[in-house]
Structures are given as structure tokens and as C-alpha cells.
Amino acid sequence: MTRRAGLIVSRVLAAVGAGYAFTASVVALVAVALPAIFGMARSEAVVLAAMLGFVIYLLALLWAAVEPRLWWVWAGLIGGAAVSWALSLAARLPVAG
Amino acid sequence: MAEALLLAACLAGYAGFGLLAVSMARHWRELAGDAALPPARCRALRRVGALAIAGSFALVLWRDGGGFGSLLGILLLSACATAVAFTLSARPRWLTGFAERLAERSR
Amino acid sequence: MVGLHTWAGVCVGTLLFVIFWMGSLSVFDREIDRWMMPATRLPAPSGPPSLDATVLPVAARLAGGASPWTIVLPSARVPAIELRYTDAQGEPVRRHIDPASGALLPEAGSLGASGFFFPFHFRLHLRFADIGYWLVGVAGMAMLVLLVSGVIVHRRIFSDFFTFRPRRALPRATLDVHNLSGVLALPFHFVITLSGLIIFFAIYFPSAYQMAYAGAAVAPRAAFDRDAFGTWQRPASGQPGQLASLDAMLATARDTWQGREAYFVRVWHPGDAAAYVELRRSVAEGIPMNVDRLVFDGASGRLLHRHKAQPVMAVQRFIAGLHFIQFRHGLLRALYFVAGLAGCVMIASGLLFWLAARRRRAGGVGMRLVDALTVGGTTGTILATLAFLIANRVLPGDGAARAALEMQVFFAVWVLGFCHAGLRPEGAWRVQSRAIGVAAAVAVVLNALTTGMHPLAAMAGGQWAVAGVDGVLLLTAALAWGVARRGGRQPASAASAVAGADHG
Numbered sequence: 001m002t003r004r005a006g007l008i009v010s011r012v013l014a015a016v017g018a019g020y021a022f023t024a025s026v027v028a029l030v031a032v033a034l035p036a037i038f039g040m041a042r043s044e045a046v047v048l049a050a051m052l053g054f055v056i057y058l059l060a061l062l063w064a065a066v067e068p069r070l071w072w073v074w075a076g077l078i079g080g081a082a083v084s085w086a087l088s089l090a091a092r093l094p095v096a097g
Numbered sequence: 098m099a100e101a102l103l104l105a106a107c108l109a110g111y112a113g114f115g116l117l118a119v120s121m122a123r124h125w126r127e128l129a130g131d132a133a134l135p136p137a138r139c140r141a142l143r144r145v146g147a148l149a150i151a152g153s154f155a156l157v158l159w160r161d162g163g164g165f166g167s168l169l170g171i172l173l174l175s176a177c178a179t180a181v182a183f184t185l186s187a188r189p190r191w192l193t194g195f196a197e198r199l200a201e202r203s204r
Numbered sequence: 205m206v207g208l209h210t211w212a213g214v215c216v217g218t219l220l221f222v223i224f225w226m227g228s229l230s231v232f233d234r235e236i237d238r239w240m241m242p243a244t245r246l247p248a249p250s251g252p253p254s255l256d257a258t259v260l261p262v263a264a265r266l267a268g269g270a271s272p273w274t275i276v277l278p279s280a281r282v283p284a285i286e287l288r289y290t291d292a293q294g295e296p297v298r299r300h301i302d303p304a305s306g307a308l309l310p311e312a313g314s315l316g317a318s319g320f321f322f323p324f325h326f327r328l329h330l331r332f333a334d335i336g337y338w339l340v341g342v343a344g345m346a347m348l349v350l351l352v353s354g355v356i357v358h359r360r361i362f363s364d365f366f367t368f369r370p371r372r373a374l375p376r377a378t379l380d381v382h383n384l385s386g387v388l389a390l391p392f393h394f395v396i397t398l399s400g401l402i403i404f405f406a407i408y409f410p411s412a413y414q415m416a417y418a419g420a421a422v423a424p425r426a427a428f429d430r431d432a433f434g435t436w437q438r439p440a441s442g443q444p445g446q447l448a449s450l451d452a453m454l455a456t457a458r459d460t461w462q463g464r465e466a467y468f469v470r471v472w473h474p475g476d477a478a479a480y481v482e483l484r485r486s487v488a489e490g491i492p493m494n495v496d497r498l499v500f501d502g503a504s505g506r507l508l509h510r511h512k513a514q515p516v517m518a519v520q521r522f523i524a525g526l527h528f529i530q531f532r533h534g535l536l537r538a539l540y541f542v543a544g545l546a547g548c549v550m551i552a553s554g555l556l557f558w559l560a561a562r563r564r565r566a567g568g569v570g571m572r573l574v575d576a577l578t579v580g581g582t583t584g585t586i587l588a589t590l591a592f593l594i595a596n597r598v599l600p601g602d603g604a605a606r607a608a609l610e611m612q613v614f615f616a617v618w619v620l621g622f623c624h625a626g627l628r629p630e631g632a633w634r635v636q637s638r639a640i641g642v643a644a645a646v647a648v649v650l651n652a653l654t655t656g657m658h659p660l661a662a663m664a665g666g667q668w669a670v671a672g673v674d675g676v677l678l679l680t681a682a683l684a685w686g687v688a689r690r691g692g693r694q695p696a697s698a699a700s701a702v703a704g705a706d707h708g
Contacts, residue, residue: 016342028415035416043431044516046412050405051520053412054398058348065208065349088415103535118366164491165533168526171391172539178388179546182366 007070015064018077023057025081029088036091099160106156106170110177113149116142118181119196127185128193132200142199150174209353213554214574216346218581221551223343225585226325227400228544229317231529231537234281235669236317240596242655243309244300245667246283253278253285253303255450255469262301262308263287268475271440275450275469278303279488280532281669295604313606314596320611321589326404329611334407341408347397354386361387378557385550392543393550399527402520434511436499438478445477448505456507457483457498464489466498477503488532492518493525552582576626583636584621586680590643591617593677597650634688641685644677 030049034040040048064073118124120142125134134142157173158166184191229236238245253259255275263273267289276286284300291297298319300309323329327336355361361383368380386393406413406428417424429435450469457466468484479502487493495517499509513521525531529540555578562571595613599606625632651674652658659678662671 024409024411027409028411031412031416041431041514042416043428044514046416046428047405047432047520048516050409050412051402051516051523053405053409054345054348054401057345058352061345061349062352065353066205092415092418114366121363121365123363124366161533165531165536168491169533169536169539171395172536172543175388175392175543175546176539178366179384182368182384182388185366186368186370 011064011070011073014070014073014077015061018074018081019057019060019064021081022060022077022084023053025084025088026056027053029084029091032088032091102156102160106153106160106173107177109149109156110153110174111180113146113151113153114174114178114181115184115192115195116146116149118185119192119199120146124185125196128189128196129200132197134200138199153177205353205356209350209357210558212346212350212353213551214558216343217551217555218577219339219343220347221548221555221581222328222585223325223340224544224547224551225589226321227396228541228548229321229589230325231541231544232669232672233317233322236321236673237282238667238669239651239673240314240316240593241300241312242657243312244282244284245655245657245670246302246304247666248280248283249278249303252454252465255285255454258301258303258306259285259287260447260450262299262306263289263471263474266299266308267291267297271471271473273471273474275471277465277467277469279467279486284309297604311602313599313602313604314610315607319607320592320614326400337404337407341401341404344397344401348394348401351386351390351394351397355390358383358386375557375560378553378560382550382553382557385546385553389543389546389550393547396527396544396547399523403524403527405520432514432517433495434497434509436480436482436497436509436511437472438480440473440476441478443477444475445479445503447471447474447479447481447502448500450481452505453481453483453498453500456500456505457485460498460507460510461485461496471502473502479503480508487525487528487530491525491531492522493528493530494518494521548582552578555582572626572629575629576622576632579625579629579633579636580618580622583633583640584618584625586640587621587636587643588614588618590640590647590677590680593647594643594650597647597654637684637688641681641688644681644684648674648677648681 027049030052031046034045034048035042060077064077067073119128120134120139153174154170157170160166161169255277259275263275266287267273270289270291272289274286274288276282276288278285283303285303287299287301289297299311301307302309320329326340327334328339330336330339364380364383365387366384368384370377370380372380401408406425410425413428414424417427420427422430426435450471454466454469458464465486466483467486467488470482470484471479472482473479481500481502483498483500485494485496492513495511495513497509497511498507500506501508529537555574559571559575559578592610592614595610599609599613601609621636624636628635648659651670652661657665657667657670659671659674662668662674
């Protein structure tokens with residue numbers, strides 16, 4: 001595989017894979033943060049977070065496609081995913097019933 | 098009544114996009130040849146065109162209410178714009194006369 | 205951005221075409237169902253039928269031991285009562301009942317459009333591990349990326365807003381078709397793609413309910429469904445019981461919902477003392493696919509539970525509703541169909557432009573592959589659809605076996621279409637267009653011969669669904685035939701070929 005092809009594969013993986021991991025983590029964070037902070041109903045927060053997810057993923061995909069520094073794409077998406085996943089674990093509320 | 102409103106909305110949408118098309122440089126050249134379109138007239142065309150399009154949307158909203166109306170308005174305007182595009186490619190004469198008269202008046 | 209638009213388009217274009225094609229057909233799925241299930245071509249129902257008198261005896265006889273029984277009430281688009289259950293072998297069964305006489309109609313022996321085209325649209329008939337949903341989801345996200353990047357790439361679409369020059373050379377004319385269909389239907393395409401994704405939010409972003417409902421007493425998904433959709437359940441008791449009047453429950457529902465009707469009745473644990481009945485409110489009146497539900501005790505007919513969507517869920521149901529168009533609005537339905545086909549035209553012309561622009565430079569394995577995928581995926585898909593309709597009118601036998609055979613005909617013709625395009629790339633699309641022209645006409649003739657209902661008879665009998673399907677088939681035949689002929693003279697007009705052939 002040439003170096004150019006390798007870079008393209010890496011970018012596609014970053015956009016689709018890391019982009020999804022980032023989005024799924026942010027969605028999880030929003031779904032637990034809204035009830036914790038604003039007292040929103042749990043199911044409502046889930047629906048809102050998941051709907052926003054499509055827009056977040058779209059923006060992540062577009063950003064990953066145009067950002068010139070490939071390492072920054074990987075770092076941003078994976079780092080963002082890790083941070084929001086950790087935060088969502090911390091913000092989780094106990095479920096009644 | 099409902100049919101009349103729909104027909105009016107279609108006509109307004111078609112006229113609106115027709116005016117916008119005439120005001121665009123490349124279509125104006127195709128329709129009116131070398132005659133120039135003064136900027137003031139161009140702006141007027143666009144303003145009336147936009148007004149007609151907004152009017153078309155309002156008519157559909159009035160006919161079908163906010164929910165169905167906004168969906169129908171978007172789709173109907175897409176259809177009107179397509180009709181204008183097909184007019185320009187298949188029957189440009191329908192718009193040439195209008196453009197020429199405009200060109201004469203601006204002289 | 206140019207690279208992004210080009211390669212995303214080339215990679216998922218064929219899949220997107222198939223999804224848009226099946227979606228466009230699904231807009232009229234109930235109407236195509238009437239065409240494919242002649243026994244259900246009944247006069248429009250005069251009023252709400254009595255479920256106690258018509259459905260319950262049939263259900264008890266056919267589906268005695270099964271749980272649940274699902275009953276879909278007749279409507280303007282579906283004149284028969286639909287009864288669904290799972291048979292002893294675990295296979296889903298769908299039967300129709302005449303609401304006027306209570307007579308059980310003969311087995312359809314067909315999945316129909318609602319059982320084949322519609323699931324094809326969102327899960328490609330690939331059930332294993334939800335892979336079909338995920339492929340459609342990837343294609344949907346790619347579509348959003350393509351729409352955004354397309355607006356940026358084809359920068360001149362706004363100055364060329366109304367430009368369409370069908371008589372120009374192929375790459376230019378194809379690009380005009382692509383830009384025109386892309387920009388004029390852009391709002392529709394963006395909304396329909398995003399709303400299609402949002403329908404399956406729980407499949408695509410399971411992390412939301414998994415995290416929010418982690419540690420719930422039941423599984424996170426079940427806990428979420430209980431809150432969001434009002435799922436209500438209880439186990440069977442094992443004691444025999446009598447079912448109270450379903451008609452009385454329908455009347456209670458009408459009062460509870462201020463005169464609006466239920467459209468869907470599901471009886472859980474029929475024949476058991478702990479039976480319960482779930483009623484869902486009609487979605488024909490407005491855009492939102494409401495999740496208004498009532499649950500009644502089967503034995504006493506007492507109301508046990510009611511559910512209504514909360515605000516955010518109501519927004520989600522509105523978005524889902526404008527995608528599903530289950531509401532009663534003929535004009536919007538027709539415009540959705542045309543706009544969906546415009547999407548097919550946009551996708552196909554984009555692929556054709558890529559091929560035409562590259563063919564002048566060099567061929568190659570990749571080129572040939574995209575060529576075969578494009579022809580097989582566009583004209584081949586249309587041809588397979590028509591073969592499915594023809595098979596529906598000529599296959600012998602009945603029941604699930606016939607329905608399965610019908611489906612196999614679709615896939616066989618589809619594979620043949622790809623093979624044909626791969627092995628004989630020169631003019632493959634023209635041969636297939638001609639085949640589309642013949643097949644569409646044959647379907648109309650076969651419908652007239654096997655059911656005695658030619659288009660004029662259908663119109664005279666008020667069977668507008670049948671007349672409409674026949675009419676669109678005839679239009680398809682004329683368009684495909686004309687396009688193949690015009691393309692024969694000028695080998696470079698495959699763009700208009702696909703543009704024309706898509707109007708089926």
C-alpha cells in the first residue's frame with residue numbers, strides 16, 4: 001500500500017470509527033447529564049441525546065474530512081470520546097425501579 | 098376553494114421562480130441576448146419573485162395548516178422550480194417575450 | 205471536499221439508489237398491496253366493523269394458541285381487516301378479513317409491497333445481527349455528508365439554479381441532471397434522510413439508553429421502552445378466561461381520545477384469564493406518529509394503563525411521521541413519490557457522471573466494477589421490481605411458499621441484472637431499459653388477464669389503487685422504451701435513460 005492510500009484509509013477509519021465512538025460517548029453523556037442537571041425525564045433525555053447524535057456525527061465526519069492535520073483528528077475524536085465516556089459514568093444516576 | 102388555493106399557489110410559485118430565473122445573468126443572456134438588465138430592474142425582479150414565492154407558501158399554509166402546509170409548501174416550490182427549469186430548456190419562448198419586453202422598457 | 209463527495213458517492217451510490225427506490229415504492233405500499241393481493245380489492249369500508257363479530261371467531265379458529273393476535277382495522281387505503289399472528293412453526297402469518305361479511309379472504313401468497321419493498325427500504329432483508337439496519341444507517345449518514353459536500357463542491361448550483369441542457373454531450377448533460385435534481389429537491393432529501401435516521405435512534409445510538417438506564421431492574425432497553433413508548437405487560441396466568449367485548453374497548457378508546465379512532469388492536473394471551481388488550485390511536489389524522497396507547501384488561505374490559513408521548517418524544521414522533529407519511533393526504537403522498545424518484549435520478553446521474561468523465565480517460569477493473577454496479581443497481585433494480593410484480597401474477601401455489609418464491613424471483617433477476625451488466629458492459633443499460641419497457645407492459649396485461657381488472661375496469665369500479673399502479677406501470681413502459689430508442693441513436697445519453705426509466 002502506498003503512503004497516500006494509507007493516509008486515506010487512516011482518515012476514513014478516523015472519521016467513521018473514531019467519529020462514531022466520539023458521538024456515541026457524547027450522546028451517552030447528554031443522556032445522563034440532562035436528568036442529573038436539569039431534572040429532565042430520563043427517557044426524554046435519551047431521545048433528545050440520540051437525535052442530536054446524528055447532527056454531531058455529521059459534523060464530526062465533515063470535520064474529519066477537512067482537517068489538514070490527521071493526527072489531530074485521531075487525537076480529538078478519541079480524546080473527546082474518552083473524556084465524555086468518563087464524565088457520563090461519573091454523572092450516572094441510580095435508577096428507581 | 099381548496100383547489101383554487103392550490104392552483105393559485107402553483108401559479109404564484111411558478112411565476113416567482115420564473116422572475117428569479119429571468120433576473121439571473123446567464124438566463125437573461127439566453128433569453129434577451131445582448132440587451133442589458135439594469136441593476137435596479139434586476140433587484141425589482143428578485144424582490145417581486147421572492148414575494149411571489151413567499152405568497153405561494155403562505156397560500157399553502159392557509160389551505161392545509163402549519164403541519165401539512167409546510168411540507169406541501171416545500172415540495173410544491175421544488176416542483177415549481179423544476180417546472181421553470183424545464184420551461185427554460187424546452188420552451189424558452191414562454192419567457193423570452195417577457196424578457197424582451199423588459200429589455201425594451203429599460204432602454 | 206471534491207474527493208469526499210466523489211468517493212463517498214461512488215462507494216455508497218448504488219446502495220443509496222436501492223434505498224431511495226424502495227422508499228419511493230413504499231410511499232404507495234398499500235396501493236401496490238391491493239394490486240398484488242387481488243382478494244383484498246374490496247369496496248371502501250362504510251363504517252367501523254364489529255371486531256367481536258368478524259375477527260374474534262376467525263382469530264380463535266386460526267390462531268387459537270398464539271399470542272399475541274394483532275388486528276389492524278380497515279382504512280381508506282386498506283379496505284380489509286388485517287389479522288397477524290405467529291403460527292405453530294414460529295412463522296409470521298398475515299390474513300385478511302372482509303369487514304362487511306366477516307369472511308376470511310383466501311391467503312395472499314405474497315408479501316406485497318408492505319412486506320417486501322418496505323422492509324427492504326430500511327433493513328435490506330438482512331436480519332442477521334441487525335446488519336441491514338446498520339448498512340442503511342451508514343448509507344444515510346453518507347447521504348447527509350454527500351448533500352453537504354455536494355452543495356460545496358458544485359458551487360455553481362445556485363448560479364446554475366435552473367440550468368438543464370439535455371442536448372449537450374453526456375458528461376455535461378448528466379451533471380445538469382445531477383445538479384438540478386440535487387438542488388431543487390435538496391430540502392426534501394435532507395429532511396427525509398435525517399428523519400429516516402432519527403426513526404431508528406435507539407438502534408444507532410444504543411449508548412444513550414444503556415448509560416441512562418444502566419442498573420435498572422429490567423434490561424435497559426425494556427426500561428426505556430416502558431418510559432418512552434408506554435410498553436405494558438404481564439405474564440399469562442395459565443387459567444382459562446373469556447375475552448370481553450373488543451368493540452366496547454374501541455368505544456371507550458374513542459371517548460378517551462375525543463372521538464379519534466384506534467387503528468390497531470393487539471390481544472395478549474388470548475384465552476387466558478390474564479389476557480390484556482392494547483389499543484393504538486390512528487396516525488391518519490396528522491403528521492405525528494403518535495404513541496397514544498390504551499391497555500385494557502381482557503376479562504373485564506377495564507382500562508389498566510394509558511400512555512401519551514412526552515414533549516421530546518412527541519418531537520421525535522413528528523419527525524418519524526413526516527418520514528412514514530401514514531397520514532391521509534393524497535397530494536403530499538404523490539409529491540413524496542416524485543421527490544423520492546428525483547433522489548433516485550440524482551444518485552444515478554451522479555454515478556453516471558463519474559463514469560462518463562472517466563471513460564474518456566481510461567478503463568480498468570475499478571471502472572468496470574462501478575459500471576456494472578451502477579447499471580445493475582439502477583436499471584437492474586427496476587427490472588427486478590417488475591419481475592417481482594410479474595411473478596406475483598403468474599406463480600402457482602399459495603401460502604408462505606409462494607410468497608418466498610416471489611421474493612426469490614426478485615433476487616434472481618437482480619443478480620442476473622448485475623451479471624449482465626458486468627459481462628456485457630456495452631449498452632447493457634439500453635438492453636435493460638428495453639426489458640423494463642416490456643416487463644412493465646406485461647405486468648399490466650397479466651393483471652388484467654388474471655384478475656379481469658384492466659385499468660379502465662379498475663377506474664369504473666372505484667379501485668383507484670389498482671388503476672394507479674397500472675397507470676404508473678404503463679408510464680414506465682412508455683418512458684423506458686422511448687429512452688432506449690433515443691439512446692440507441694446517441695450512445696451518450698445514458699443519463700436521460702436513467703432519468704426516464706426511474707419514473708416507475
